[in-house]
Amino acid sequence: MTGTKNQLISMRHYTSVHDIENLDELIQEAIQLKKENSAANLGKGKTLGLLFFNSSLRTRLSTEKAGRLLGMEVLTMNVGADGWALEFEDGAVMNSDKAEHIKEAAAVLSQYCDVIGVRAFPGLKDKAKDEEEQVITAFTKFASVPVVNLESSTGHPLQALTDAISITELKKKDKLKVVLSWAPHPKALPQSVPNSFAEMMQKMDVEFCVANPEGYDLSDRVLDDTKVYHDQDEALKDADFVYVKNWSSYEKYGEVLSTDSNWTFSKEKLALTNDAKVMHCLPVRRNVVIADEVLDSENSAVIHQANNRTYAAQAVLKRILEQLD
Amino acid sequence: MTGTKNQLISMRHYTSVHDIENLDELIQEAIQLKKENSAANLGKGKTLGLLFFNSSLRTRLSTEKAGRLLGMEVLTMNVGADGWALEFEDGAVMNSDKAEHIKEAAAVLSQYCDVIGVRAFPGLKDKAKDEEEQVITAFTKFASVPVVNLESSTGHPLQALTDAISITELKKKDKLKVVLSWAPHPKALPQSVPNSFAEMMQKMDVEFCVANPEGYDLSDRVLDDTKVYHDQDEALKDADFVYVKNWSSYEKYGEVLSTDSNWTFSKEKLALTNDAKVMHCLPVRRNVVIADEVLDSENSAVIHQANNRTYAAQAVLKRILEQLD
Amino acid sequence: MTGTKNQLISMRHYTSVHDIENLDELIQEAIQLKKENSAANLGKGKTLGLLFFNSSLRTRLSTEKAGRLLGMEVLTMNVGADGWALEFEDGAVMNSDKAEHIKEAAAVLSQYCDVIGVRAFPGLKDKAKDEEEQVITAFTKFASVPVVNLESSTGHPLQALTDAISITELKKKDKLKVVLSWAPHPKALPQSVPNSFAEMMQKMDVEFCVANPEGYDLSDRVLDDTKVYHDQDEALKDADFVYVKNWSSYEKYGEVLSTDSNWTFSKEKLALTNDAKVMHCLPVRRNVVIADEVLDSENSAVIHQANNRTYAAQAVLKRILEQLD
Structure with a gap:
């Protein structure tokens, strides 16, 4: 009882394996959903926004499909390379290449989406910076809706x-x-x-x-x-x-x-x-x-x-x- | 009464602020829709095509969401940079880089979509050319369906x-x-x-x-x-x-x-x-x-x-x- | 009678004009569907995956629309240029630029999609290679679901x-x-x-x-x-x-x-x-x-x-x- 309750509370975000309270229960639920989609209307009227800073095939398709199996609308965005560079530093004077601060980006996405998924790979150059998990951490801080990790610098908890x-x-x-x-x-x-x-x-x-x-x-x-x-x-x-x-x-x-x-x-x-x-x-x-x-x-x-x-x-x-x- | 009727007629396209006949009424309607989605089935079976000649985050997500809140299917296309260059000149001999004339593009899109949204930024080099609003004007001329301005050379009426x-x-x-x-x-x-x-x-x-x-x-x-x-x-x-x-x-x-x-x-x-x-x-x-x-x-x-x-x-x-x- | 039965069987894939058994019947069915969408729920709960190795406007929009008219979910992917290079050779030692073998790609897509559409243009350099139809052939071989040709090296049967x-x-x-x-x-x-x-x-x-x-x-x-x-x-x-x-x-x-x-x-x-x-x-x-x-x-x-x-x-x-x- 308490276990179940705790898990629901802890599943505000899914950014790491440690967000899972009761693993067995979650595994059994997934196996049940595979057999029979018992939650096809749970996400009706809700929007899942998937934000890719890096390319993706399996994660994109399977997460889009998962959202739709729950009745959600899915909005997929490829950010990254071409143009929409985000600023993450607090107090930055944004007079060079970064067009938008994560504070606004996350707050705005929270208004169009009920759940946000984010993929952001590490640079693999600066260990300390990668371990900060700047992108996923900023989203959990500045978004007002739940955040799901679609593979970050140091983890891939959906996998x-x-x-x-x-x-x-x-x-x-x-x-x-x-x-x-x-x-x-x-x-x-x-x-x-x-x-x-x-x-x-x-x-x-x-x-x-x-x-x-x-x-x-x-x-x-x-x-x-x-x-x-x-x-x-x-x-x-x-x-x-x-x-x-x-x-x-x-x-x-x-x-x-x-x-x-x-x-x-x-x-x-x-x-x-x-x-x-x-x-x-x-x-x-x-x-x-x-x-x-x-x-x-x-x-x-x-x-x-x-x-x-x-x-x-x-x-x-x-x-x-x-x-x- | 007449006001309402006129507005419905004038709202064939929304390419500029001047397409709004009765502003107060439209504002109040938006505020009502925000409170309660009373038109969730109005767009059932209708397709909204969103055509981006330039990148977009807010406009893309919010307009996709708006279309889906009305029950529409939404098809989003990124044109521009890679490949699909449009010819706008009447009578052009298309033997260089332009693969399709706006006449065909607009007519074809009109058959797949019931409403077309278009974003096309100015070049900011040639004032006269930008003020012609070539892209949005051509779509209103050659498309057989309503056209919505998602930000053009000289205006952003949805904003x-x-x-x-x-x-x-x-x-x-x-x-x-x-x-x-x-x-x-x-x-x-x-x-x-x-x-x-x-x-x-x-x-x-x-x-x-x-x-x-x-x-x-x-x-x-x-x-x-x-x-x-x-x-x-x-x-x-x-x-x-x-x-x-x-x-x-x-x-x-x-x-x-x-x-x-x-x-x-x-x-x-x-x-x-x-x-x-x-x-x-x-x-x-x-x-x-x-x-x-x-x-x-x-x-x-x-x-x-x-x-x-x-x-x-x-x-x-x-x-x-x-x-x- | 037998004709109809044969056709249904032969319509496992649509990779060439020769996959059509009874052409008149198929043409008449299309004309009927244009008049009245009598199959709006046939694809409910089914997913159509559209895989583009080359750019597309008409094919993308019309096939997406067709899928949705049948009640299908549509997942569209632009592969090609940026990154997701596929290996097609059997037994290849994949230590250079190809990140995934068609065997896995097709098998995985078959699990997220109930029907797969593929567009892959010819190189127009090597006639023998283009005539092998490597991409579409590999998909029909390794995918466990039906494959539709969205224009291949040597044919465009939907057109x-x-x-x-x-x-x-x-x-x-x-x-x-x-x-x-x-x-x-x-x-x-x-x-x-x-x-x-x-x-x-x-x-x-x-x-x-x-x-x-x-x-x-x-x-x-x-x-x-x-x-x-x-x-x-x-x-x-x-x-x-x-x-x-x-x-x-x-x-x-x-x-x-x-x-x-x-x-x-x-x-x-x-x-x-x-x-x-x-x-x-x-x-x-x-x-x-x-x-x-x-x-x-x-x-x-x-x-x-x-x-x-x-x-x-x-x-x-x-x-x-x-x-x-």
Whole structure:
């Protein structure tokens, strides 16, 4: 009872995995919504505004679909590159390239939208600045409506909820071993997906560890007491789920220290596990991050995961709508 | 009676403030729609096409929202920069960069849309060409459906209606003094917002004047017999509403003649007024156009105005829909 | 009976004119839908995803409108230029610029969308590669939902269906002569529109021929036993419908061999015909492809055609929806 109540209150915003009070309940709700859309009119007359500072395919489509499944109108805006530069500094004299302050932007969007989703990637140059989460923090501060994180500098909580739903659906036994396994990639990618996945696994009743080369340990703040292996093979032993993902170095912030193809997830790596389900948030670079032979096998859960993006977003938006007057 | 009838007829298009026959009635209708959406099915089965030759945030979102509040489908198109260059000259031999003539474009859009909204900014290089209002005029000529101005070379009548609604809601006494006060800005901006605001104020029962530096007088055609002050302090005396806005020179067409920060609207300027409400169409450059201390005070009406964009658009679209068969 | 059944089965995808089993029936259905939208709820709860690798005005708007007339939700995505490069090669090691393989992209889109429309133009450099129809073929292979061609390398079947509907509506006698007549254009254009138009005319009970300069003959595969004239005047004699259209050379693949203005469709050319209706898919370059005097005359059918784009798309989508479970 109290749990439910607390959760509704805590689901004012969904900016991080930590905004979830009762994870099991939220996962079960998403699985129910997938079976039967029992909330098709909950969002009637409400508007969902999706604000993209960076490009998006899956997040855009699945969140638009989730909003519409709830009966909401969806307004999608691509900001960023061309023109609409926002000022975030308090007291700034705006006489150069920034045309609008976040104070006005967030306040105005709050009048056209009942819920605002925001995607804003990190620059991967300045660790302290990225960790400030300037964009998402400013929106929660200056918007008068709930804010949903569509992937920020340091987290991707909708993806992590999707992953939790997928593991719950696909697991074949109670006590699971889940491994987050780093993979090579030609470009420097954010730590947002692995961060939120790690935080989510810490909330679930699973044995969780991370495997990555030296120099690629995630932030201590995220890892907490999670065990980190620098030997991938050792980590993969008996794994029931392996989440394969590249990220750039956190220590040497934003750098690509290795593209070692020994870390590519192959059939040989799969053989070390307990016939594990292999996960990835997509898009995935075939034969660099994960080998064809794995992606095209029955062990791959990546399409299943992508489908759950819709229901993760729908469950979160449902919770948020329920506590709007 | 006749007034109402005339207005419905005159509201075939909304391309300028002068298309409004009975302003009070339209303002009251917008205020009513804000309180209760009494026309949620009026636009059922009708399509609103929004055509942007220039970028837009507020206008796009508020007009999309207005259309949907009326039950319309909304199709939004970003033309401009990438590719779809329109030819406007009659008899042109189209053998270079223009792929489609406005005659076809407008006729075709008229078949997919029941109402067309168009945004097309001025070049600010050639006064005569900008004053021709080539784009909006061509659409009213070649489209077979009503056309709404989403900001053209010389006017922004949806913004001006928003401002009239906001003043009506916020006023505390009958006989008002309203001042349009120029402010500095690093870039050359159109005169469209101040033009339409001046024309709108001339239609309202208020004492209206403009304050701007020498060289920044608006067009005589717009100003008519409106008093212009080159001394801002003198103009602001006893003002109940101050609309702060930058525009580039009309005389030395499109030029930035001054960025004098003495014209920035500050607490000192506010002190000269009758505790005025301070208005701006947004986006506003803080501490260049208006100081933080004013924008963050209770005197600021800018967020209130932005909210009314939706209801101004809804009132106009409602009038237009009512006279469609 | 069997015909109808077969058609429903064959309308799993609409990637080419050859996917139509019973053309007359489909044309009549489109004409009925234009008169009365009898299928406004057929697509309720279904999502139409429109994927544009190239820009689009008419196709985008008319297909969006068609989907919504059927009650579908429509998600439109502009891929291409900025960022989301797809890999199509089987077994590729994706360590350069391609971020996602078509296998994942198509599978994921199949989970958010119930029908997928795809536009992907040819490069016009490599004939063999363009004729592979890599993009549309990959979508039909890897998507688990029906795929609609919104113009591919070698065909534009929704346009051709539109044209068949328009000819059916506008014809004044039974035995028609239809001419596809090449026209000059400053840029190299695909053969997709003339290809599909030729294939469509071959399915209709009309006398059909093509007129084009030497070097501009369409592919033998498309032409089959269609008569080709290199003398435009001879071909136009007694024509009831003339489809004017530029295309680049198929023989010297993608080249512009001629911009001869003697092939521009003028009043003099029209005088050679049987008071023909003049067709074009738009956008049309006035006074290069077709003269003002023809486009502005009652002989022009181009706006009529554009309107039918909506009902062609609606008829196709209706067939596809009917065979979804």
